[in-house]
Amino acid sequence: MSAPFHALPDESLTATGNLPRRQKIASIGRGIFLLATLFAVAALVVLLWYIFQRGWNWLSWGLLTNPPSRRPERAGLSIAISGTLWIISLTLLVAFPMGVAAAIYLEEYAPKNRWTRILQINISNLAGVPSVVYGLLGLGIFVEWLNLGRVVLAGALTMALLSLPVIIIASQEALRAIPWSLREAAYGVGATRWQVTASHVLPAAIPGILTGVILAVSRAIGETAPLLVAGAAGFVTTKPGGFFDSYTTIPIQIYNWMSRPQTEFRDLASAGIIVLLALLISMNLIAIIVRQRFSAKTRW
Amino acid sequence: MTDLLEQTDAQTMPDAASEQAPLIDISGLNVYYGNFHAVGDVSFDIPKNQITALIGPSGCGKSTVLRCINRMNDLIPTARVEGEIIFHEQNILAPGIDPVMVRRRIGMVFQKPNPFPKSIYDNVAWGAKVNGIRKGMDDLVEWCLRSAALWDEVKDKLDQSGLALSGGQQQRLCIARALANNPDVILMDEPCSALDPISTLRIEDLMRELARNYTIAIVTHNMQQAARVSDQTVFFSLGENRMGTLVEASPTRELFTNPRDSRTEDYITGRFG
Ligand SMILES: Nc1ncnc2c1ncn2[C@@H]1O[C@H](COP(=O)(O)OP(=O)(O)O)[C@@H](O)[C@H]1O
Ligand SMILES: [Mg+2]
Numbered sequence: 001m002s003a004p005f006h007a008l009p010d011e012s013l014t015a016t017g018n019l020p021r022r023q024k025i026a027s028i029g030r031g032i033f034l035l036a037t038l039f040a041v042a043a044l045v046v047l048l049w050y051i052f053q054r055g056w057n058w059l060s061w062g063l064l065t066n067p068p069s070r071r072p073e074r075a076g077l078s079i080a081i082s083g084t085l086w087i088i089s090l091t092l093l094v095a096f097p098m099g100v101a102a103a104i105y106l107e108e109y110a111p112k113n114r115w116t117r118i119l120q121i122n123i124s125n126l127a128g129v130p131s132v133v134y135g136l137l138g139l140g141i142f143v144e145w146l147n148l149g150r151v152v153l154a155g156a157l158t159m160a161l162l163s164l165p166v167i168i169i170a171s172q173e174a175l176r177a178i179p180w181s182l183r184e185a186a187y188g189v190g191a192t193r194w195q196v197t198a199s200h201v202l203p204a205a206i207p208g209i210l211t212g213v214i215l216a217v218s219r220a221i222g223e224t225a226p227l228l229v230a231g232a233a234g235f236v237t238t239k240p241g242g243f244f245d246s247y248t249t250i251p252i253q254i255y256n257w258m259s260r261p262q263t264e265f266r267d268l269a270s271a272g273i274i275v276l277l278a279l280l281i282s283m284n285l286i287a288i289i290v291r292q293r294f295s296a297k298t299r300w
Numbered sequence: 301m302t303d304l305l306e307q308t309d310a311q312t313m314p315d316a317a318s319e320q321a322p323l324i325d326i327s328g329l330n331v332y333y334g335n336f337h338a339v340g341d342v343s344f345d346i347p348k349n350q351i352t353a354l355i356g357p358s359g360c361g362k363s364t365v366l367r368c369i370n371r372m373n374d375l376i377p378t379a380r381v382e383g384e385i386i387f388h389e390q391n392i393l394a395p396g397i398d399p400v401m402v403r404r405r406i407g408m409v410f411q412k413p414n415p416f417p418k419s420i421y422d423n424v425a426w427g428a429k430v431n432g433i434r435k436g437m438d439d440l441v442e443w444c445l446r447s448a449a450l451w452d453e454v455k456d457k458l459d460q461s462g463l464a465l466s467g468g469q470q471q472r473l474c475i476a477r478a479l480a481n482n483p484d485v486i487l488m489d490e491p492c493s494a495l496d497p498i499s500t501l502r503i504e505d506l507m508r509e510l511a512r513n514y515t516i517a518i519v520t521h522n523m524q525q526a527a528r529v530s531d532q533t534v535f536f537s538l539g540e541n542r543m544g545t546l547v548e549a550s551p552t553r554e555l556f557t558n559p560r561d562s563r564t565e566d567y568i569t570g571r572f573g
Pocket of ligand 2: 489
């Protein structure tokens with residue numbers, strides 16, 4: 001019996017048989033994918049061009065340092081920037097330790113049974129809940145039920161709830177990426193579970209965790225809907241000085257300017273968007289630097 | 301095989317392996333992973349200050365048995381262990397025993413070298429530190445690295461990462477790390493399978509050296525290695541339903557020259573697995 005192969009018709013190495021057709025399909029595929037990419041990039045470029053065109057001339061130092069005003073040339077973001085910083089720091093303070101702790105529990109401690117699976121599915125679902133729903137939750141629980149009012153603390157707790165699922169999932173993934181052999185090595189010399197986690201697993205997972213946290217927080221910075229619902233004020237003229245002061249944030253200030261009839265305010269809103277973009281891009285840059293800094297040191 | 305045995309004889313080996321008092325006495329050991337009965341009714345002794353080799357075809361439960369001895373199987377949620385492992389007159393598997401304490405006295409070296417992503421110094425020192433030792437750390441680190449035949453190669457770069465060493469050096473670092481708690485027993489699960497032949501020989505020499513002061517149990521898929529280094533050999537094979545069973549535990553020389561069981565003979569002469 002001869003070997004069950006199909007012989008090629010000749011020795012030629014140019015495309016013959018069905019190969020030209022297969023190559024053609026391949027190049028059509030390439031075209032489609034390139035088009036999809038170009039479309040996405042083009043949309044982004046148009047958007048940025050539009051915003052920069054309208055907002056560029058309104059960028060000024062005063063935009064960062066002035067309080068809001070009824071006159072566009074004197075209006076600024078200072079109160080909103082301060083509000084955003086307050087909200088974000090407090091959100092971090094709550095969501096970072098809580099999220100990482102939850103991830104450590106789920107990955108390092110929890111038994112793998114039906115209950116933890118249900119818990120896990122719930123957390124994944126929470127990450128997909130529309131942000132305005134968190135706003136309603138914050139309004140219901142923190143503003144009204146706990147009677148905190150429309151203050152920094154209520155806003156930050158709402159944002160913490162919004163960020164928690166993302167932080168938990170990112171931290172879990174970072175922990176899961178740590179090889180079992182590292183844990184084995186540490187257990188092998190007589191370490192307890194906490195010593196293994198605190199000295200080896202957590203430090204090795206920190207770059208991944210921080211990346212996730214920074215991305216979750218930068219998403220929260222850009223959110224408008226939840227804080228609009230849960231009580232950011234429309235017009236505040238003093239910076240918040242504590243947990244129980246009223247506040248506004250950059251996206252909400254932008255939203256307010258956008259809804260004014262005067263074109264000057266619309267242009268000012270574009271300038272505000274540029275500021276917000278700059279803030280978000282720098283946060284993402286920090287995430288990238290953090291990841292590279294840490295991961296250069298350890299290799300398995 | 302006879303070649304190997306001549307090599308074995310050429311080395312200075314303690315004679316009369318079986319006359320030594322057992323340091324570890326395993327009896328009626330059964331291990332289950334979920335519903336899978338992985339190891340069935342295994343009993344053997346590990347004599348003090350000797351090297352006991354565990355050999356057998358892949359999947360017959362050698363690693364599983366080894367991991368029982370320092371309770372590493374506790375870390376596998378599906379694993380369930382039954383039987384007795386007597387060590388210093390206590391049953392390691394008994395409910396009141398703390399696995400952390402067991403692992404301090406019974407150290408382990410793994411198949412793939414797995415130093416901590418820390419400095420060479422900290423790799424050795426960490427195990428002692430977590431167990432509360434603070435003083436004399438420099439001396440301890442030096443002593444462990446010397447005992448692992450690594451000191452001369454690393455004494456000038458103790459603050460460099462353990463991961464920057466070669467594979468063989470990493471494995472000796474892992475042995476040094478295991479020594480830092482002054483264990484009675486060192487378990488090694490195929491410690492040379494990721495190493496080149498030269499590094500392998502260095503580790504084997506080191507094992508013979510360590511056997512003066514420590515009791516060693518080593519899993520190996522390499523029969524030449526078992527014949528070269530061990531005093532006693534335990535042969536496992538796969539029984540019904542892929543359950544690992546013990547076939548024969550004998551002094552190494554006896555097992556390789558005059559196996560009691562035909563399955564052992566088939567395996568060591570290469571007629572099987
Ligand atoms: N963590 C585990 N979960 C489930 N089954 C396992 C696990 N570890 C090992 N086994 C099974 O137990 C048997 C013995 O494995 P092992 O002890 O690793 O064998 P060996 O080391 O002799 O190759 C194999 O059938 C293997 O598939
Ligand atoms: Mg194995």
